[in-house]
Every structure is written in C-alpha cells, then in structure tokens.
Amino acid sequence: MHDLAPMTALGASEPRTDTIGPIRITEAPDWALASVAARLGQEATCQTALRKLLGTPAPGVAAQASGPVLSAFWIGPHIWMFEAPYATHPDLAQQVKAACADTASVTDQTGAWVRFELTGRDLPRLMERLCNLDMGAMQAGHARRSVIEHLGCYVIRHEDSITLYGPRSSAQTLHHALITAARSVF
Amino acid sequence: MRLKAGGQIDRDTKLSFRFDGKHYKGHPGDTLASALLANGVRLMGRSFKYHRPRGVLTAGSDEPNALVELRSGGRQEPNTRATVVELFDGLHAAPQNAWPSLRFDALAINDKLSNFLTAGFYYKTFMWPAAFWEKLYEPIIRRAAGLGSITTQPDPDPYDKGFLHCDLLIIGAGPSGLMAALTAGRAGARVILADEDFRMGGRLNAESYAISEMAGSDWAAQIVAELVSLPNVRLMPRTTVFGAFDHGIYGAVERVSDHLPVPQTGKPRQTLWRIYTRRTLLCAGALERPIAFANNDRPGIMTASALRAYVNRWAVSPAETVAVFTNNDDGHRTAADLIAKGVKVAALIDTRPDAPKAAGTELLAGAQVIDTSGRLGLTGVTVKLANGQTRKLACGALGVSGGWNPNVSLTCHQRGRPAWEERIAAFVPAGDLPQGMIVAGAAGGQFSTHATLAGGAEKAAQALTDLGITATKPDLPQAEDAPTRITPFWHVKSDKRAWLDFQNDVTVKDVKLAHQEGFRSVEHLKRYTTLGMATDQGKTSNMGGLAIMAELTGQSIAQTGTTMFRPPYTPVAMGVLAGRSTGQDFRPTRLTPSHHWAKEQGAVFVEVGMWLRAQWFPRKGETTWRESVDREVSATRASVGVCDVTTLGKIDVQGTDAAEFLNRSYCNAFAKLPVGRVRYGLMLREDGIAFDDGTAARLAEDHFVVTTTTANAVPVYRHMEFARQCLWPDMDVQLISTTEAWAQYAIAGPNARKLLQKIVDPAFDISNDAFPFMACAEITVCNGCPARLFRISFSGELAYELAVPTRYGDALIRRIMAEGAEFDVTPYGTEALGVMRIEKGHAAGNELNGQTTALNLGMGRMVSEKKDSIGAVLSRREGLSTADALKLVGFRPKNPQSRIPAGAHLLEKGAKMIVANDLGYVTSACYSPTLESYIAIGFLKNGQARMGETLRAASPLTGEDVEIEIVSAHFVDPEGDRLRA
Amino acid sequence: MIINHPLLGPCDAQEFTYKGDARLIDRPDGMAEGSGPAFYDYAYLRDNPAGEHRELWFHEQGDRSWLVVTRNTVTHDIISVELARDVARSMGRSR
Structure with a gap:
C-alpha cells in the first residue's frame, strides 16, 4: 500500500458533517467513481456486461440503480457513472473496464467529484433554494444533473436522503451554498 | 385620526x-x-x-x-x-x-x-x-x-434565491384567488397562492359587506386557515409576482424580513423565486382610477377605495369631514361606509345627472369638483353644481372614483394587448395571454363579489381540467352581486393644472401639448410627457392620459390603445436579483490540490477564471514580487522547480476512432502518434483562427488524454462534443472531462529526473533512453499510488508532469518538497511559469487571442494538407496568408533594463504613432532573470525576415517608447538541448 | 425558456449553451476540390429569420447532448426538439 495520505475535498483528513435544523450535510469521500460509455454499436453487449457487473440492469434515462455491491446512475445517452465503496474498490475503473472489455470506454472519476449526503426531513425545502429540479416530483431512484451555484452537479434522490455530487475543486463553494441555504430555511 | x-x-x-x-x-x-x-x-x-x-x-x-x-x-x-x-x-x-x-x-x-x-x-x-x-x-x-x-x-443583509414548481400558481389572494385556491387545493393539485399583501383577502379586508353572514375579512381568514392545513398548497403572503416570462415561468419576490427591524440571523431579507407553472390563474383584482381636476393633488385627496380601505381595514379617517367625488356607483359605497363608521361626509358629488339616491349625506348629482384649497393639506373643494352655480365645501379629505381598471399588467408581459370593454369602461385582458395563464375575478372585469368568487372557482376547475385533474367546485357563499354602473368621466375642464401622473408630475395640459406638437400615438405620448414612466408604471394614470388623448384626436379609447406593461410589476431591489451571489460568493471558487499547502507557504494567489492559483511564493526578506519571481525562475533553471498545473483542462478521449477524431480536431497530424508518446496539438476554429492548444498523450491504441488551456477547458470540451455528435455521429469515440480527477504537477529543471526517481516506484525506468522527451506512461509512485507521467516541458527545461488521483495531491506536493530538499526544489507560481514560457517563446492566451492563425504563430506548416481538419480550409484563405502576415517573434530592448510594455505597438524608428505606420504589437513581456534583460514576444509583419532589425515598441497608454531588436522568440535553449537532456 | 429535452423532458434553458443555426451540422468536405467557397458559406453566411429557426443548443449542465431546437424567434414558442446526433444522421452525416 502506498504511503500518500488522502485529503478530503473540503481540505481535511476527516470528512465534515454539519447539522442545521432538521438537516444533516455530510461530506462522503469514501466512494470510488468510474464513468462508463458504451462504444458505438456495442450498446447492447455493453448493457449485458453492465447488468452482470451491477446485478441489475443499468439504469435508464435519469435513473439510479443499486446492485448488491455497486450502484450506478445515468449521466447521458449510453453513459453511466458507477459507484462503489472506495475502501474495497480503489481500482473501480479497472474492474469495470475488465467487465466491459472493448464494449465500453471507462474513465476513473473518483477524484473529480465531492460527494455530500443530505439527510433529514424537508430536504426539498433546502433543495428548492439551490437548483431548479422539481424535488417534490422527483421519486427515489431519480438522478439528474443540474446547476447549483453555477456548478454542474448530480442530484440523486433516495427514499430518505439525497446524494449530491459537485466538482471537487469547488467543494468549498458548494458546501458554503448548502450551509447558507439550510440556514435560510431552518 | x-x-x-x-x-x-x-x-x-x-x-x-x-x-x-x-x-x-x-x-x-x-x-x-x-x-x-x-x-x-x-x-x-x-x-x-x-x-x-x-x-x-x-x-x-x-x-x-x-x-x-x-x-x-x-x-x-x-x-x-x-x-x-x-x-x-x-x-x-x-x-x-x-x-x-x-x-x-x-x-x-x-x-x-x-x-x-x-x-x-x-x-x-x-x-x-x-x-x-x-x-x-x-x-x-x-x-x-x-x-x-x-x-x-x-x-x-443576505438575500436568497430559489426555484418553485406547481400545477397552478394563483396570483392574488382576494375573493377569486381564495376560491380558486380552495377549489384546486381540495382537488389535490400542487398550488401556490401568492399575494403582495401581508394579510391575505385582498379587497375583502377593505370592504364592509358580508360573505355568508360573516365579515369579508373573517371569511377570508377562515379560507386561509383551511388552505394552511392542505399540504399541497403553499401560501406565500408578502410575495409579489412581478413578471410573467416564457413558457409558464414567473418571477416573484418574497419579502421575508422586510416587516422586521432586521432579519433574524441567517435569514434572508428577501428571496427571489423563479416559479415554474403548468397553469397560472391571475386574480390580481382591479385598481381604482382617479379623475383629473384642478389642483387634484393635495394631501387628503385620494381614491375613494383607498379612503374606504383606511376606514374599514385600519379604522383610520384622514379627516373628520370628507367628501366623495365619483362617476359610478362604487363612490356611493365609499360614502355609505364612511357614514356607517361615523365619519362626516360633506357631500357626495356625482358627475352623473341621473345618479342614484344616497342616504346620510347630500347628493350633488351632475356636479363636478372644479378646484381645491389647502397648501399642505386639503381644506376644501369648490364644486360646480348641475345648475351652473359654484359651491365651496369644507373637507379635509376627498375620495375620488373614476371607475376601476382590471389589473392587467401581468397579462401584457408576453406582448399581450388588452381589449376595451364598454360595460365597465375599462381595458380587460384579451386572448393573447402568456402561455398557461387564465384570468379570473376583477382582473378579468368581473367586479361583483359574487362574480369574483364564482369566477375563481370556475377558472381553477377549468385549469385543472386542462391538466387532467378532476376538481369539484366548493359551494359558493352568499355575496353581493351589484352590477357595474358607470358613466365614463375623465377630467374636469379647467385652465389650471389637473394631475394625471402624480409621480412624474404629468398634467392634462401636458397631454394637450403633446397632442398639439404631434406626439399623438400612446407610445409617443408616453415618452414625450413621461406619463406612466415612473416607478409605478402609471397604474393610476395611464388610463386617464390615453382617454384624454382619445378625446383630443376624436378616436375611441379602443382605437387609441394602451402602452405596454413590462416586468417588474412593482420595483425589485437589485440585492435580491443578486441573491447569494455577492462579494466572494459572486461566482464559485476553484481550489487546486496544492492550495492548502501553498497557503501554508504564504503564497500570493491570483484568480485565473474561477481558479485560485499561486502567483508566487515570497520568501523572507523579499520585498518585491520581482525578487520572488526571478528567484523562482533561476532556481528552476539551475536545479529544479515544481508548479501545480492541475488547472489545465483534461479530456479523456477513447474509442476505436479516437485517433482519427483527434486527427480531424487538431490541424496537425495525430493518426500515427505511437502509444506511450505525447504530441503538441493546435486546434483551429472553423474560420481558420487558432482556438486552443495543448497536448494529446496516447495511453493506448484507443485511449488518449488531451489537455487544454485553463481558460478554454469548457469551450474545447463543448466543441469536441459538437464535432462528435453533429459532424461525425458515427465515429466510435467517447469523451469525458477528467480535469478535476487528477492532481498534476510540473517538475522542471536539470535535477527534475533525479528528484522524480526518488518518488517514482523503481519498477519504472524513467531514464532518458527509456522515457525520452514526449514520452508518457501510467506508473505508480510512493510505493504503489497510481499515477501518470508525461515528459513535456512548458519551461524549456528537462521537465515532467506528474499526475496522481486528486485526493493524494496534497500529500504528493509535500513529498516532492521533502524529497527535493537536497536539490533545493523551489515551488513556482504562475508568474514564473509565464516568464519561463516567454523565455522559451511558447504561445499562450495572449498569443492565442482570437485573431491569430497558425501562420501568425509560426506554426503554418503544422496545418496538414493531407487531411480534413476543422479550420484547415479557411486557414489557407488568401487574406490570412499574405507575405507580410504577422509572425511571432521575440524582442530585446537596446537597453536591457528598459521595460517593454505589453500591448505596445511596433513602429519604425522616427515613424509617427499612427495606425498607418503600425507594424504589429507586443503580446507578452517580462523581465528575464536568465538573460538579465527585459524581453517580449509579439507579432510583427513579415517578422521572420526582419531578424536583427531595430524597431520601436511604443505604448500610447503608458507613454513608453522603447527601441527594440527583433530576435527569435526562442530566447533560451533554441535547440532544445535542455529539454531532451 | 423551457426546452423539452427528448430524453429528459422539460429543462430550464439556463442549463443549456446556445451555438446557432443548425445548418452548422452540414459541414462541407474539406478534401473536396475547391471547398473554399463552401466553407465561406458555412462559416459566415446565416439566415436570421423572424419566425421559425432551427438552432443548436448544448445541454452543458445536463446530459451533454447537442439538441436541434426549432424555435419561433418572435414568440419563443418551441416547436420541436431533437437529438442533434439523430438529425445529423438523418442528414446523411456519418464518419
């Protein structure tokens, strides 16, 4: 194992948690990410390989799907983002590439994003101050990219929580926006 | 009182x-x-x-x-x-x-x-x-x-912004809005009910009549209470919907804290909402209009409905004795309400000879107010009676009613034009409403309380039916249903001034003058007199002005038409439009992986787009930036320096057609680049002008990593997606940005390899033979950390760029500094980076300035004629390839200590500083510690042929005028021995 | 404005970047004999209709699809929205 110590996107060794009113905002650095884009003409075989890897069909447009170990969400036509716990899958991109072989182009995206978990009640009231997605209508299992504080972010709706991915270099800006908006509501 | x-x-x-x-x-x-x-x-x-x-x-x-x-x-x-x-x-x-x-x-x-x-x-x-x-x-x-x-x-105070979504937005919480909200709320639709007032109910709060044997305001409170209990209804008091925009989007300002001395901690003063609607019901009511007469602007003279509102809602009368002046039945209601509250009404002056009877006060039918008195407040009015006699009445307030105008503002925001309705002598919304808008109640010209209640319920049900939601109309409460009886009367004839637009001080005389001078269309009338151009957009004045213009031109009011209402409905503070985006939060900040470390080192930072980059690293005892930068350059060229270059855009290009795709995207050839090698690439715009440059590293047959300049990371990605999806849709190529995924450091200088060998795991041979200039590889560092190594050089030195996953970027810079201590490794910032690239004659943003071609940049021969690439054809246009085209060259001042101003223009010795004598311009300039001289690069007409000549670099901005010698732009190591060492 | 994305449904125009006339899909062949005038036309000559206009929009803050949006420039009505890749293929563009 190499001896470089990781730093979180917010610039610390430990992830940060903030609780404001009923809402908890947690930085979640322990996720590995890899994008998977089906090669031209290989869409069907790629999806077969992804289903095997994921344990469930690759999610459709604007959807998220969880398998036993991995999960994935749709980010564009025939493009998905795969997620896995970093501790067990630091080489997620290689694993996905091995599974898809020449049916897909795979790119490590772990370092590109900061991930926040939002939990608590009234999450839509927080989100309505941040992005134009209709959280009231967004069901669990939906995943959309939208603009938050001028930044392109992925918003994934779960039953009781929301996962938010934003560009890692702007983690502080995004965190500040989340905190400010939360204080504005609660 | x-x-x-x-x-x-x-x-x-x-x-x-x-x-x-x-x-x-x-x-x-x-x-x-x-x-x-x-x-x-x-x-x-x-x-x-x-x-x-x-x-x-x-x-x-x-x-x-x-x-x-x-x-x-x-x-x-x-x-x-x-x-x-x-x-x-x-x-x-x-x-x-x-x-x-x-x-x-x-x-x-x-x-x-x-x-x-x-x-x-x-x-x-x-x-x-x-x-x-x-x-x-x-x-x-x-x-x-x-x-x-x-x-x-x-x-x-902080301000905030947000986004709301609903099936039905109801604008206005008067009787029609409340009935509509009840109808839609009970049907389960997602409803937003917004009202500018702090108390919902609209005119119900200002009137005395009963609804189902309850006071109107109590009925409103009861409905509001039910709406509060419905989870699908959002009530937004203190919220003004100020604009109707495209495709059902509305702008609204919620005055969250305006009613408090200061906002609560963390809470915004106001919030700007963008509301996405499927349907919108406009229940904005109607606004009473005054009548113009001589000296009708004294304090105490107000609309009759305002007088009534002050008495009913606030239990306030502006004076002990008041009078009412009207042309319609509604003025009678004001007189009756005032009398009921014990206020003395001196007379009810009705312009109509056939005015209905009035109780409790003297009715002056067919009479007109012809003048008023009272310098700082009304003391009395002069009335011309039906029989022609005049009479003075003492009163401290006068309620004036000229009829009601449906509040059509929002119906006009998408260029809708209201239509004249004779029945109520007012404009009503016509068919050309903003998408999804329906109008109900008084805003639609239905003035009786019964009609507004019924209209609200009915129009809400209609809107929901459009959306496929079934609604049951609630039982209608009992309410008054008086017809509108009005005989239009706009102004009392007089030689004195009679005000129309109180805020901009426009009188009837001004309208007459406009007419006399030919400004007769309503739009000309508006601009010439400024009628309706004040902050109230003429809500109380436009109608009177155009009625008088109609009278003067002999046209009907319908023919005369109205001016356009535009957003915002009422003034909106700049602060709320900015929302949270103020000061430091004006735009996002991007931090590099070494940011925290650099901050610890006391680095001075510079904004590069949204990025904060270390500009230089001052050391103790250094008093000017130049000292720091000179030291950083010299130390790098003498031993080794390190610089965070993460900000350069990185795009992962994969697919079986990746090589061919790059071949068409760059003007130079890429198809045959071997795996494990990097090549410089120049991208052109389709018009032949240079767009961006960078490197492409071939990691596998079907896998490249492309870099862009920091500034163009987003536009280049967009451009490549355009080429992929629109120009060559059947190429097998996939793109994704990886700019942020990797922390990347340039390690440059004669000792760069020695330093790297202490970091790169021993399994990887990075000797000059195994890993020559322009090599690249996927390697591991620090006992197994995955990394990418590129042997590329922007400084002209033996140099590498080393990338590790972003989370290890901070640890890596610390490791480089620790392992490099024996070589006195020196961190350098963007200034030193700039100095070294100018010394080496590398083009950057100043040279790729949107006006220059490959030929100008000295890379004309790179544009391959053997293939079709974006921009190649137009780059060969005659006008862009003349013999005296601008060429990138270097400049040295005759006196090494004379600064060459960037942006200076090039002139022959003795030539006047005029455009006709212009020979080119300086794009980048600096002091070169390596040459111990100021240097610069820039574009000179036919520059390659003028080596060794002496010209002047003159700046009319700074007044500097420096003699310079034309030299090669490659000041340092023109043969490239260092970078291949 | 709301752009009804063929895959994602209604999206706010603020998520998009505008490029211009959808004719830009129809790029001439750079290797064809005398392609200069064709490129001049392609790069510089555009219609600017008051009315229906086919335009290219990029869903930059969304799924990164290029779209062909047919829009009335006078009323802002959006008549149709297609994936530009499909449009390009239907115009005969391939590799």
Whole structure:
C-alpha cells in the first residue's frame, strides 16, 4: 500500500458533517467513481456486461440503480457513472473496464467529484433554494444533473436522503451554498 | 385620526416609529401610511418635478405619491411606498425630494415656474449652447429632479434565491384567488397562492359587506386557515409576482424580513423565486382610477377605495369631514361606509345627472369638483353644481372614483394587448395571454363579489381540467352581486393644472401639448410627457392620459390603445436579483490540490477564471514580487522547480476512432502518434483562427488524454462534443472531462529526473533512453499510488508532469518538497511559469487571442494538407496568408533594463504613432532573470525576415517608447538541448 | 425558456449553451476540390429569420447532448426538439 495520505475535498483528513435544523450535510469521500460509455454499436453487449457487473440492469434515462455491491446512475445517452465503496474498490475503473472489455470506454472519476449526503426531513425545502429540479416530483431512484451555484452537479434522490455530487475543486463553494441555504430555511 | 373601533389592527399592542424626525405610535396590522394618517399626518412627500406637497393617493402597491426613504445606513431604501410598508417597532422613515424640510421645500419654486417646465421642457429649453449641457443644465436638473437617494454603504443583509414548481400558481389572494385556491387545493393539485399583501383577502379586508353572514375579512381568514392545513398548497403572503416570462415561468419576490427591524440571523431579507407553472390563474383584482381636476393633488385627496380601505381595514379617517367625488356607483359605497363608521361626509358629488339616491349625506348629482384649497393639506373643494352655480365645501379629505381598471399588467408581459370593454369602461385582458395563464375575478372585469368568487372557482376547475385533474367546485357563499354602473368621466375642464401622473408630475395640459406638437400615438405620448414612466408604471394614470388623448384626436379609447406593461410589476431591489451571489460568493471558487499547502507557504494567489492559483511564493526578506519571481525562475533553471498545473483542462478521449477524431480536431497530424508518446496539438476554429492548444498523450491504441488551456477547458470540451455528435455521429469515440480527477504537477529543471526517481516506484525506468522527451506512461509512485507521467516541458527545461488521483495531491506536493530538499526544489507560481514560457517563446492566451492563425504563430506548416481538419480550409484563405502576415517573434530592448510594455505597438524608428505606420504589437513581456534583460514576444509583419532589425515598441497608454531588436522568440535553449537532456 | 429535452423532458434553458443555426451540422468536405467557397458559406453566411429557426443548443449542465431546437424567434414558442446526433444522421452525416 502506498504511503500518500488522502485529503478530503473540503481540505481535511476527516470528512465534515454539519447539522442545521432538521438537516444533516455530510461530506462522503469514501466512494470510488468510474464513468462508463458504451462504444458505438456495442450498446447492447455493453448493457449485458453492465447488468452482470451491477446485478441489475443499468439504469435508464435519469435513473439510479443499486446492485448488491455497486450502484450506478445515468449521466447521458449510453453513459453511466458507477459507484462503489472506495475502501474495497480503489481500482473501480479497472474492474469495470475488465467487465466491459472493448464494449465500453471507462474513465476513473473518483477524484473529480465531492460527494455530500443530505439527510433529514424537508430536504426539498433546502433543495428548492439551490437548483431548479422539481424535488417534490422527483421519486427515489431519480438522478439528474443540474446547476447549483453555477456548478454542474448530480442530484440523486433516495427514499430518505439525497446524494449530491459537485466538482471537487469547488467543494468549498458548494458546501458554503448548502450551509447558507439550510440556514435560510431552518 | 383613528376611529374608536374596528379595523384589522391589534389595538392592545403599540409600535413606536419615526417619520420626518417626529415620533408616532401605531399598531400591528398598520402600514406606515395608515399609521401616519391615524396620527393626523397627511403630508408625506414632495412631487418629482414641481415639488408639490403630496399625501397618499391609494392604499396599495399602485401608490405614486407617498414615497419615503426607509431605514438608514446600509439598509436605507429609497422610493418605498408608505402604503405597503408594514409597520414595525422602531421603524424610521424620512421624506425624500424635499429640502430643507418637507413642510418648506426650497425647490417648490419649480411649481411657480410650471409654465416653463411643461412636457418636453428639457428637449427644448436646454438645446443650446451644447457646451452648457454637461456643466450647467444637467447638474441643476439632477439636483432638482429625482426621488430618493441611495446609500453608498454595502447592504448588510443576505438575500436568497430559489426555484418553485406547481400545477397552478394563483396570483392574488382576494375573493377569486381564495376560491380558486380552495377549489384546486381540495382537488389535490400542487398550488401556490401568492399575494403582495401581508394579510391575505385582498379587497375583502377593505370592504364592509358580508360573505355568508360573516365579515369579508373573517371569511377570508377562515379560507386561509383551511388552505394552511392542505399540504399541497403553499401560501406565500408578502410575495409579489412581478413578471410573467416564457413558457409558464414567473418571477416573484418574497419579502421575508422586510416587516422586521432586521432579519433574524441567517435569514434572508428577501428571496427571489423563479416559479415554474403548468397553469397560472391571475386574480390580481382591479385598481381604482382617479379623475383629473384642478389642483387634484393635495394631501387628503385620494381614491375613494383607498379612503374606504383606511376606514374599514385600519379604522383610520384622514379627516373628520370628507367628501366623495365619483362617476359610478362604487363612490356611493365609499360614502355609505364612511357614514356607517361615523365619519362626516360633506357631500357626495356625482358627475352623473341621473345618479342614484344616497342616504346620510347630500347628493350633488351632475356636479363636478372644479378646484381645491389647502397648501399642505386639503381644506376644501369648490364644486360646480348641475345648475351652473359654484359651491365651496369644507373637507379635509376627498375620495375620488373614476371607475376601476382590471389589473392587467401581468397579462401584457408576453406582448399581450388588452381589449376595451364598454360595460365597465375599462381595458380587460384579451386572448393573447402568456402561455398557461387564465384570468379570473376583477382582473378579468368581473367586479361583483359574487362574480369574483364564482369566477375563481370556475377558472381553477377549468385549469385543472386542462391538466387532467378532476376538481369539484366548493359551494359558493352568499355575496353581493351589484352590477357595474358607470358613466365614463375623465377630467374636469379647467385652465389650471389637473394631475394625471402624480409621480412624474404629468398634467392634462401636458397631454394637450403633446397632442398639439404631434406626439399623438400612446407610445409617443408616453415618452414625450413621461406619463406612466415612473416607478409605478402609471397604474393610476395611464388610463386617464390615453382617454384624454382619445378625446383630443376624436378616436375611441379602443382605437387609441394602451402602452405596454413590462416586468417588474412593482420595483425589485437589485440585492435580491443578486441573491447569494455577492462579494466572494459572486461566482464559485476553484481550489487546486496544492492550495492548502501553498497557503501554508504564504503564497500570493491570483484568480485565473474561477481558479485560485499561486502567483508566487515570497520568501523572507523579499520585498518585491520581482525578487520572488526571478528567484523562482533561476532556481528552476539551475536545479529544479515544481508548479501545480492541475488547472489545465483534461479530456479523456477513447474509442476505436479516437485517433482519427483527434486527427480531424487538431490541424496537425495525430493518426500515427505511437502509444506511450505525447504530441503538441493546435486546434483551429472553423474560420481558420487558432482556438486552443495543448497536448494529446496516447495511453493506448484507443485511449488518449488531451489537455487544454485553463481558460478554454469548457469551450474545447463543448466543441469536441459538437464535432462528435453533429459532424461525425458515427465515429466510435467517447469523451469525458477528467480535469478535476487528477492532481498534476510540473517538475522542471536539470535535477527534475533525479528528484522524480526518488518518488517514482523503481519498477519504472524513467531514464532518458527509456522515457525520452514526449514520452508518457501510467506508473505508480510512493510505493504503489497510481499515477501518470508525461515528459513535456512548458519551461524549456528537462521537465515532467506528474499526475496522481486528486485526493493524494496534497500529500504528493509535500513529498516532492521533502524529497527535493537536497536539490533545493523551489515551488513556482504562475508568474514564473509565464516568464519561463516567454523565455522559451511558447504561445499562450495572449498569443492565442482570437485573431491569430497558425501562420501568425509560426506554426503554418503544422496545418496538414493531407487531411480534413476543422479550420484547415479557411486557414489557407488568401487574406490570412499574405507575405507580410504577422509572425511571432521575440524582442530585446537596446537597453536591457528598459521595460517593454505589453500591448505596445511596433513602429519604425522616427515613424509617427499612427495606425498607418503600425507594424504589429507586443503580446507578452517580462523581465528575464536568465538573460538579465527585459524581453517580449509579439507579432510583427513579415517578422521572420526582419531578424536583427531595430524597431520601436511604443505604448500610447503608458507613454513608453522603447527601441527594440527583433530576435527569435526562442530566447533560451533554441535547440532544445535542455529539454531532451 | 423551457426546452423539452427528448430524453429528459422539460429543462430550464439556463442549463443549456446556445451555438446557432443548425445548418452548422452540414459541414462541407474539406478534401473536396475547391471547398473554399463552401466553407465561406458555412462559416459566415446565416439566415436570421423572424419566425421559425432551427438552432443548436448544448445541454452543458445536463446530459451533454447537442439538441436541434426549432424555435419561433418572435414568440419563443418551441416547436420541436431533437437529438442533434439523430438529425445529423438523418442528414446523411456519418464518419
């Protein structure tokens, strides 16, 4: 194992948690990410390989799907983002590439994003101050990219929580926006 | 004065406030206007042009007169309508546009000069001499005119923004809005009910009549209570929907904390909402219009409905004795309400000879108010009776009713034009409404309470049916259903001034003048007289103005038409439009992986786009930036330096056609680049101008990593996606940005390899033979950390760029510094980076400036003729490839210590500094510690042929004029021995 | 404005970047004999209709699809929205 110590996107060794009113905002650095884009003409075989890897069909447009170990969400036509716990899958991109072989182009995206978990009640009231997605209508299992504080972010709706991915270099800006908006509501 | 009983105010609680330096008391539920009237204050402001004393005209947001400066310091807010300011304890407001005081205003002299200050006066009076305009006329006019003053201090309060979605947006919570919300709310639709008032109910709060044997305001409160209990209904009081935009999007401002002395900690003062709607019901009600007559602007003269509202809602009468002047039945209702509350009504003056009977006061049918008296407040009116005689009436207030205008503003925001409806003598919304909008109630010309209640329910049900939601209409409560009876009457004929637009001081005379001078279309009338151009957009004045123009031209009002209403419906503060994006938060900040480390080192940072990059790293004892930068350059060239280059854009290009795709995207050849090698690439725009440059590293047959300049990371990605999806849709190529996924450091200098060998795991041979210039590889560092290594050089030294996953970027820079201590490794910032690239003659943003071609950049031969690439054809255009085309060259000053100003233009010795003598320009300049001389690069006509010649670099901006020698742009190591070492 | 994305449904126009006339899909062949005038036309000559206009929009803050949006420039009505890749293929563009 190499001896470089990781730093979180917010610039610390430990992830940060903030609780404001009923809402908890947690930085979640322990996720590995890899994008998977089906090669031209290989869409069907790629999806077969992804289903095997994921344990469930690759999610459709604007959807998220969880398998036993991995999960994935749709980010564009025939493009998905795969997620896995970093501790067990630091080489997620290689694993996905091995599974898809020449049916897909795979790119490590772990370092590109900061991930926040939002939990608590009234999450839509927080989100309505941040992005134009209709959280009231967004069901669990939906995943959309939208603009938050001028930044392109992925918003994934779960039953009781929301996962938010934003560009890692702007983690502080995004965190500040989340905190400010939360204080504005609660 | 406050009446003994009644009103929707909390009499048990007293609020202190201050106006014009005096202290007063009011109650919760009061507006500033109602509280002032309760304290006997009728004079609240001075008019814009003539500085005439003014009081309230209305009881709502259409108020043109009672404008005050609210609060002080950074919170000072000019042009606030006293009629909508919710009273809070400690409120203080100041009158505006009056000096030295509200009661004695020196510029009231303008009133005496009114014959000279008619419409269009400044177009005529100040025409000449032209030189006087800026120095004399404009300052005088600026001082005399205008409304409140703005604070120069920053606003201390936060503002917020947000996005809302609904099936049905209901604008206005009067009887129709409440019925609509009830209908849609019970049907389960997602409903937003927004109202500008702090108390929902609209006119129900201002009227005395009953709904189902309840007071109207109580009925409204009961409905609001039910709506609150419905989770699918969002009630938004204190929220003004100010604009109807494309495709069902509305803008609204919620005044979250305006009714508090200061916002609660963390809470916004106001919130700007963008509301996405499927359907919108406009229930904005109607606005009463005044009648113009001589001296109709004295404090105490107001619309009849305002008088009624003050009495009913706030239990306030502006005076003990009042009179009413009307052309319709609604004025009778005002008289009746006042009498019922014990206010003495001197007379009910009705312009209609056949006016219905009135009880409790004298009815003067067929009579007109021909003049008024009272300098700082109304003392009496002069009435011309039906028989031609005149009569004076003593009164401290006059309620005027000229009929009601449906509030059509929002229906016009998408270029809709209302239509004239004779029945109510007013414009009503026509068919050309904004997408998804339906109009109900008084806004649609239905004025009786019964009609508004029924209309609200019916139109809401109709909207829901459109959306496939079934709604059951609630039972309609009992309510009055009087017909509208009006005989249009716009102005009393007079030689004296009769006001139409109170805020901009436009009178009937001004309209006549406009007509006389040919400004007859309503749009010309508006601009010539400024009618309706004040902050109230002429809500109370437009109709009167165009009715008079119709009279003068002999056209009907329908033919005359209306001017356009535009957003915002009422003024919107700049602060709320900015929302959270102020100061540091104006735009996102991007931090590099080494940011925290660099901060610890005391680095000076510079904004590069959104990135914060270390500009230089000052050391103890260094007093100027140049000392630091010179040291960083020299240390790098002498031993080794390190620089965070993460900000360069990185795009992962994969697919079986990846090589061919790059071959077409770059003007130079890429198809045959071997795996494990990097190549410089120049991208052109389709018009042949250079777009961006960078490197492409081939990691596998079907896998490249492309870099872009920091500034163009986003545009280049967009451009490549365009090429992939639109130009060559069947190429097998996939793109994704990886800029942020990797922390990347340039390690440059003669000792770069030795330093790297201490970091790169021993399994990887990075000797010059195994890993030559322009090699690349996927490797591991620090005992197994995955990494990418590129042997590329921007500095001209033996150099590498090393990338690791972003989370290890901080640890890596610390490791590089620790392992490099024996070589005295020196961190360098963007300034040293810039100096070294100028010394090496590398083009950057200053050279790729959107005007230059490959030929200009000295890379003309790179544009391959053997393939089709973007921009290749047009780059060969005749005009871009002339013999004397600009060429990138270097400049050295004759005196090494003479600075060459960047941006300077090149001239022959002795040539005049005129465009005809221009030979080119300097793009980048610096001091070169390596050459111990100032140097520069730039573009010179036919530059390659002029090596060794002496020219001048002259800057008319800085006044510098320097003799320079034309040299190669490659100042340092032109043969490239160092970078291949 | 709301752009009804063929895959994602209604999206706010603020998520998009505008490029211009959808004719930009129809890029001439750079290797064809005398392609200069064709490129001049392609790069510089555009219609600017008051009315229906086919335009290219990029869903930059969304799924990164290029779209062909047919829009009335006078009323802002959006008549149709297609994936530009499909449009390009239907115009005969391939590799």
